[in-house]
Amino acid sequence: MQPDREIKKWTLINEEDVSPSRWFPVLKHTVRLANGKIIDDYYYSPMGDVVQVLAVTKDRKVVLVKQYKHALGQVLTELPGGMQQKNRSIIESALNELEEETGIRATADQLISLGKIANNPTKLNQVTYGFILFDAEFNSKQKLDPTEDILIITQPAPEVLKMAINGDIWVTDSLNFILKAALAYPDIFELDKR
16 A cells, blocks of 8 residues: 555646547647656547436336437436537536436426546546436427437336446446436335345
């Protein structure tokens, strides 16, 4: 075990935008490490923050979405959500994405934070913020983007937990927030009956 010591941040010497398109930002940094060594080709992507909402209906069903994800070439099941929208707060973006993808309209005071995660902090500057919403109602209409084709699924909360454990849901942020919600609200996921 190492004695207590301070970990120091790297020093940014230069930043160059080498993005291939506005859809995929990439920055090239020249940095000085804590030990003084210079790295002149450290690439990372400032993708922007993400929001996800674990919506639970009055009959304790979790709202999931199925959609095609081109980078993996697969149709995946996950929680509704998306990128933080320009000129909108994290909460406003979460509410908007939930309504756009599922037709569930809610208010800011209904969202309860499940915390935040970083999927790959070495190469992505992206934080995903998760929320849980109780008594969700389908009280609006889907408002999909031109590139979206989303199927809405509702499953009992214990079944969603099984899907996460057995690998049917395996997108990192959705998996994380389902497990965090199950730990924070074990009665909804019927963990107290096991």
